[in-house]
Amino acid sequence: MNxxxxxxxVTSLLGIASLLLAYTTNVSHSGSNPNPQGVNKMKSGYHWAxxxxxxxxxxxxxxxxxxxxxxxxxxxxxxxGEAGKSCASCHSGVETMKGxxxxxxxxxxxxxxxxxxxxxxxxxxxxxxxxxxxxxESDNMLGVxxxxxxxxxxxxxxxxxxxxxxxxxxxxxxxxxxRRGGLDMSCKNCHMDYTDTRxxxxxxxxxxxxxxxxYRLKWQKIGSLHRxxxxxxxxxxxxxxxxxxxxxxxxxxxxxxxxxGMEIETPSxxx
Amino acid sequence: MSYRLxxxxxxxVAVFSSLLASSNAHDYIVVDDTIPVSLTGVPGDPxxxxxxxxxxxxxxxxACHAMPIPEQQFxxxxxxxxxxxxxxxxxxxxxLRLVNSKALNPxxxxxxxxxxxLNRVLKKFKGKTILGAxxxxxxxxxxxxxxx
Numbered sequence: 001m002n003x004x005x006x007x008x009x010v011t012s013l014l015g016i017a018s019l020l021l022a023y024t025t026n027v028s029h030s031g032s033n034p035n036p037q038g039v040n041k042m043k044s045g046y047h048w049a050x051x052x053x054x055x056x057x058x059x060x061x062x063x064x065x066x067x068x069x070x071x072x073x074x075x076x077x078x079x080x081g082e083a084g085k086s087c088a089s090c091h092s093g094v095e096t097m098k099g100x101x102x103x104x105x106x107x108x109x110x111x112x113x114x115x116x117x118x119x120x121x122x123x124x125x126x127x128x129x130x131x132x133x134x135x136x137e138s139d140n141m142l143g144v145x146x147x148x149x150x151x152x153x154x155x156x157x158x159x160x161x162x163x164x165x166x167x168x169x170x171x172x173x174x175x176x177x178x179r180r181g182g183l184d185m186s187c188k189n190c191h192m193d194y195t196d197t198r199x200x201x202x203x204x205x206x207x208x209x210x211x212x213x214x215y216r217l218k219w220q221k222i223g224s225l226h227r228x229x230x231x232x233x234x235x236x237x238x239x240x241x242x243x244x245x246x247x248x249x250x251x252x253x254x255x256x257x258x259x260x261g262m263e264i265e266t267p268s269x270x271x
Numbered sequence: 272m273s274y275r276l277x278x279x280x281x282x283x284v285a286v287f288s289s290l291l292a293s294s295n296a297h298d299y300i301v302v303d304d305t306i307p308v309s310l311t312g313v314p315g316d317p318x319x320x321x322x323x324x325x326x327x328x329x330x331x332x333x334a335c336h337a338m339p340i341p342e343q344q345f346x347x348x349x350x351x352x353x354x355x356x357x358x359x360x361x362x363x364x365x366x367l368r369l370v371n372s373k374a375l376n377p378x379x380x381x382x383x384x385x386x387x388x389l390n391r392v393l394k395k396f397k398g399k400t401i402l403g404a405x406x407x408x409x410x411x412x413x414x415x416x417x418x419x
Contacts, residue, residue, distance in 0.1 A: 198346075
């Protein structure tokens, strides 16, 4: 913050130059960033987490989500399916996954729609390994998804929302704005209109996915972003969609694009 | 945005009836930004109204509003503090605000407590309003005691 304040001070000394700077910065943002509020205003849920929760996340040894990352590491080298292969047979070390998760959800020409990391993992299992797909919320899926995303920890989110991804992004956006359930509320009503505002015991965050799968103290385990979507749907008395459904995957792209440039935190800890 | 203008421009007086014949929603008449007549004709009970305002499965007003109920922790900040609302607003104004806040502000986050929602409503809540007509009257009776 001090650093930023100092920069502001210096640039304001430069007078007109600073205006020009601000102008060009805005222009360059508008091309790549679909978030109308500006990427700098978006904050990770970490910002609103309590100090003990943050500490738990900050230290890999106290972060309980790493129990699942360990399950993921074990699965990475475990052969399964008729092809007799493990992930490592084709991808060697998991560090080859560095940066991959930052680009998901991603359009797949083969499927003609988006793939979240979990869809890609199951695609490799069924197509490449001739193994059974994992259930979305199974320990193995959560573990491998967390392991793959953890390879991109600290890297900026960089999803594609143009070209073939655009119609799916648009659907996700529409879905985000749509009121649902007995309480007739949209995601926007809470996470955009009232960010930083107390709603009973919670303070509303931007509702982003950059830390998922996340260890939730309430769940006493790690869970997927789609599980969180189901929870937010049910809280407004709406019938949730299935995890891995097109609706949630499109919504995931919208949220992820919303957090464009933000660092991936997986696995995060939340209350 | 001036909701008075919009409402006034449309009709001034409009009759709303429930969309689902099977629902528990009562009919009512909107006049400007009010519903002047009680939904039930039975006076509201402020003691019940206070309980309904706190109850998370009923009004849950505390989720979004601070209220002069110090024994409850964590009051919300989404809407205005309701302390003194009984001096600011008439019962008729409060009634429309509670029955269907979207008639006043279509973008509001505040639920329409006596209107049947239709999009992907969980089975358990299908065809039902959040609060019954008498519950609305009870809450009105309670919050109109909150004088400044």
